[in-house]
Structure formats: structure tokens, C-alpha cells
Amino acid sequence: MAPLPPSTDPIDALLSAHGLRRTAAARQVLGWLLAHPDTSYTHAQLQVALADDTDAALDRVTLYRLIDRLTQVGLLLCRVDSQRVRRYQAMPTSVHAIPHFECQSCHRDSPLAGALKANANDLEKAAQTALETLAALGYQGMSMDFAVRGVCVDCATGTAAPEVAAGPAA
Template identity: 55%
Template structure:
């Protein structure tokens, strides 16, 4: 049985069981634990290794590496997680807890940090959301399913720029 995990952000009221069933997935203890963990930490993107370590540390349950990979893939396929591949081809997973069609973020080419830009692009976010909704609807009319938008801006972050001798 999944242990109670601390929450760092407010997930939506829908239970993990409801989410799993409504997306055609089995309600296994592993699925519940991963969904609950990622929804409780929805403001963070996690690599497979980071997630496996955090789950083992805080829930005292160790998921097999392959089981976790398969589970993350299934959750991404049905639209419960965003899966983003960074510049080093590492997958990062994040729970989708709202209906935001696009979540802009900045990826540093040097340190590979992923910085969310939601609060820093307020006017642009509304325009981005409208463009994303239009693109998603157009793709859905063509028969595409589980469509999402990932807007990644790439460059060198402010912390890395001085180390590279780049002017701001």
C-alpha cells in the first residue's frame, strides 16, 4: 500500500484512482504512488532516477527500475504526465494538474537547468495558451490524440553566462 507522501503544491481534488480509471489504467499500488507523488510535486520535473530515489526515500517502497519506466511511459501516453526530453536527451516527467495547454520554460545549454517561465511571461502566456489551444484543436480534428504543447526556450542562463564570459 502506498505511504502517505507530503504535499508541496495543491493537487486537484480528483483522486489518483479516479484519474487512473478515467484514463483506462489499472489502479495498482505503484501507479497510485507515482501519480500521487508527481501531483504533490507538480511544480517540479523529475528524471526517472530522481523519481525512483525520492520515492524510495520518502515512501520506503522501492519500485523496480523497469516497472517505473513502463509506468511513466503509460502515464505520459494517456496524458497524465508531461514528458520532456532535455538537450542531453534525458527525459523529465511532470504531472499535469491543470488544463494549461502550454507551459513555457527556459533550458540552459550549459548547466541544463529547466526554469519555468509561467510567472514571468503573463501577457505572453495568454497569447501562448490561445495559440496552443488552436493548434491542439486543429490536430484533434485530424484524428490526433493526447496532444500537448511544450514550449522550450534555450540559451545560457544568467548564472552560467559570467562563467562563459558572455555579456548579459
């Protein structure tokens, strides 16, 4: 069987560069998450979003396997919140740490990159230094997750929380 020709599609290129097959399902999942970089999804939320987005729905097991493979090669960031719910988000190759706030009450997961804009370079440098130090010690396949946990403003003040793309913990 002849090897596939090089692809100009950036999603295909990412999959190939990370040693993954360029299947329609892999392109669909990675494409969706890359198109929504500031949102983390549970498995169930991602399955619903993908079903709404296309005619061909992925079965639950295929989606689990794809998420697992994409996470193992560093294309996805997997976070486990305080309720032990796994949330997945695209991991840009240029980013070494994705800061986020997790509300202990409503379990919303909010990116903090905008809020920390003035200090984002310092955070990125600190993450890069930590990863380089660990790599020098022999650690491999690392990513960094900066999670701040507490109670969001909406829960603290008792105001109704606006609907967010990440939705409730599933």
C-alpha cells in the first residue's frame, strides 16, 4: 500500500505530525476542538456538539478512543475538575500553560488568559522554564495546567449565571 501524499490541510498535518491516522472521525474531533479553543468540553458535551454539527454522529466508544489518543500525543489538554469530571480542550502547540478558573459551586470552567493578559508572558515563561527543567531531568510528554479554584462572582453574589458554552458538568 502506497503512503498517503502529504496534505495541505492543517488538521491532517497535525494528525500526521503526531503519528495519528487521518481518519474522518479524527479530523472531525480535532477540527471541532481547534475551532473552539477557549472552551473545554466533557465527553458527553463533545458528543452532543459533534452530533449537532454534522450528519454523521460518532459513537461513544470511538469518541472516547479518539479523545484518549489526541490527549496522549499532546493535541488535547485533559483537566479533571473537583467533581472528577474530565474536560477536554485543544492544546495549542505554542502554549505551555492554559490558566483557567473552576467554580467550586457551579463547576463552570472559565479561561483566564484574557483576565491575566498583562501577566501572560510571565506565566508562559514560568511554564516554559518548569517544562525545560523537567525535560532535562528526563521527564517526557508534559503539559502544564494552571487551575485556580474557588467560587465565581455569580455564585458568590447569588446572581443567575449566564449560559456558558462549556455547560454543566456531565
